[in-house]
Amino acid sequence: MCGIVGYVGSQQAAPILLDGLSKLEYRGYDSAGLAVRNGTEETEVIKAKGRLKVLFEKTNGGAAVPGTCGIGHTRWATHGEPSDVNSHPHSGGRVTIVHNGIIENYKELKNYLLSKGVTFDSDTDTEVAAKLLDYNYNGSPLDTIAETIRDLEGSYALGILFADHPGEVYAVRRESPLIVGLGKGESFIASDVPAILKYTRNVYYIGNMEM
Ligand code: GLU
16 A cells, blocks of 8 residues: 545645655555646656655755645555656656556556557556556546546556646546545545545545546
């Protein structure tokens, strides 16, 4: 197990993501990372093997990655050793994701994408999901997610950013837990309630295969 936190609102996202991830440390992890979007600027991804403290220091407590929209992750490696490269978020070009769970058929999907000329940087099953989302992307995040999850076997909670949809975080899950928190003018996603309890008690449990 491990954790996901996402934020969209008017506050700075990175400190909230780091704080939320610290509340999920009990779930265990070996590395951590963030993707933050500052308006329409390019998504910035920072990740590091090791304790959350390493990511905290690398981002100056989040101050080094300004922006009001983002996703964060603590990883428990299942595919690919704990390393900076294998840490999440993973990008597929126009799509950046964090993932908890295991994509069981990642090898078959990876071979398919390789045959189409798609390249990979990491050893993770997660990067395959990111690249498949990007490969399928047709300008509609919801259609693309729906199409992509038809091909994904296994378990996943996904937090997703699309480059041409700034200020939006998409989420979908199957078997792995994920909730939505609604605040005043801000929204959250998280693997578990403690990550966002400080900000809202208005929590929605995302259903299985619900986006
Ligand atoms: N299977 C993915 C990986 O190894 C996600 C692991 C997790 O749930 O943190 O990167």
